[in-house]
Amino acid sequence: MRKIVLFIGALFLASCSNYGQLTYVTKLPTKLEENSGILYNNDSTLWVILDKGNPDKLYKTDFKGKLLNELKVDNAKNEDWEDIARDEEGNVYIADTGNNNGKRKELTIYKLPNPQNEEGNKIDAEKINFRFPDKKIFGSEALFYRDNFLYIITKDRARPFTGEAMIYKVPAHKGNYEATFVGKFTPCEEQGVCEVTAADISPDGKTIVILGYGRLWVFTDFTSDDFSKGKMKTIDLGATTQLESISFMDGTTLLLSDEERGNTGRNLYSFSLKE
Known part of the structure; x- marks a missing residue:
């Protein structure tokens, strides 16, 4: 009887989790x-x-x-780490760019040497500090690297919510910068769904994906820094x-993860862009 109850319970929990088109891979560590990121x-x-608030x-x-x-x-503090990227040399960038209360006028991206080569339990970071032009204050949860620049x-x-996302870039090396405005786009206008939460660029540099809460925006056929001028697929x-x-993960396979909320989340998923 106990086994039957446990089985029914497992089915119930599974039914409460809606992964949609995502393929479940594993439960991430506690x-x-x-x-x-x-x-x-x-x-x-x-x-x-x-x-x-985390280590x-x-x-x-x-x-x-x-x-x-x-x-x-080392030489870093997790004010609000939101995304992570890598360049062609294996250097890793951590975007300390969260700004939920709108009080941070200067944000930081930490540049780390290739962590795959690190044999100890610490790694040094260089600081890329930046601010937005015209004293604008934004928060960002999305970062990717392209051609010696970091795109934010x-x-x-x-409020009222518009869904508009702004694109900026800064050089991918240590320093203090005013971010350069690149462009803007509106993925959609539904609050609670259309906030941008992450981004990445394909290994060949031809596809950019932007993540939201349950939505994915895929950009292709762009020829300039302003990828929003290319083709966008929702x-x-x-x-x-x-x-x-x-x-x-490769040219067409994506890995995604979510935060734990109640009985859902803290999972790793995969998704294929192949039609």
Whole structure:
């Protein structure tokens, strides 16, 4: 009887979780319940960061949900880490760009040497400090690297909500900068769905994906820094969890993760862009 009850309970929990078009991969380690950025490694592992109020650490996990390593990021503080990116040399960038209360006038991106080469339990960080032009104050949860620049996509917290996302860029090396305005776009106008929560660019640089709460916006056929001038495709993922992270695994396969909320989340998923 106990086995039957447990089985029914498992079915009930599964029915309460709507993954939509996403394919469940694994449950992430308990420490990663507030994951806010993921980065795929070619050895089938992930680097993961956590958001506001969590340790200044970079975590490594695998596709079985096993925690493999923790690296303390020196010369850094987790004010509100929101996304993570990598350049062609393996350097990693952590976007400390959350700004929920709108009080942060200057934001930081931490640049780390390739953590795959780190043999200890600490890693040094350089600071890329920046501010938005014209004394504008934004928060951002989305970052990607392209051609020696870091691209930052803002999260709309305006009221009334418009859904508009602004694109800025800063050089991908240590310094203090005023971010350069690149462009803007409106993925959609539904509050609670259309906030931008993560971004990534494909290995060949031809596809950019922007994540929202259950939506995915895919940009292709762009020829300039302002990728919004290219072709945008909207994909309804059909998922109802708090999706916060995205990373290309290859040219067409994406990895996504969500924060833990109640009985849902803290999962790793995959999704194919192939039609």
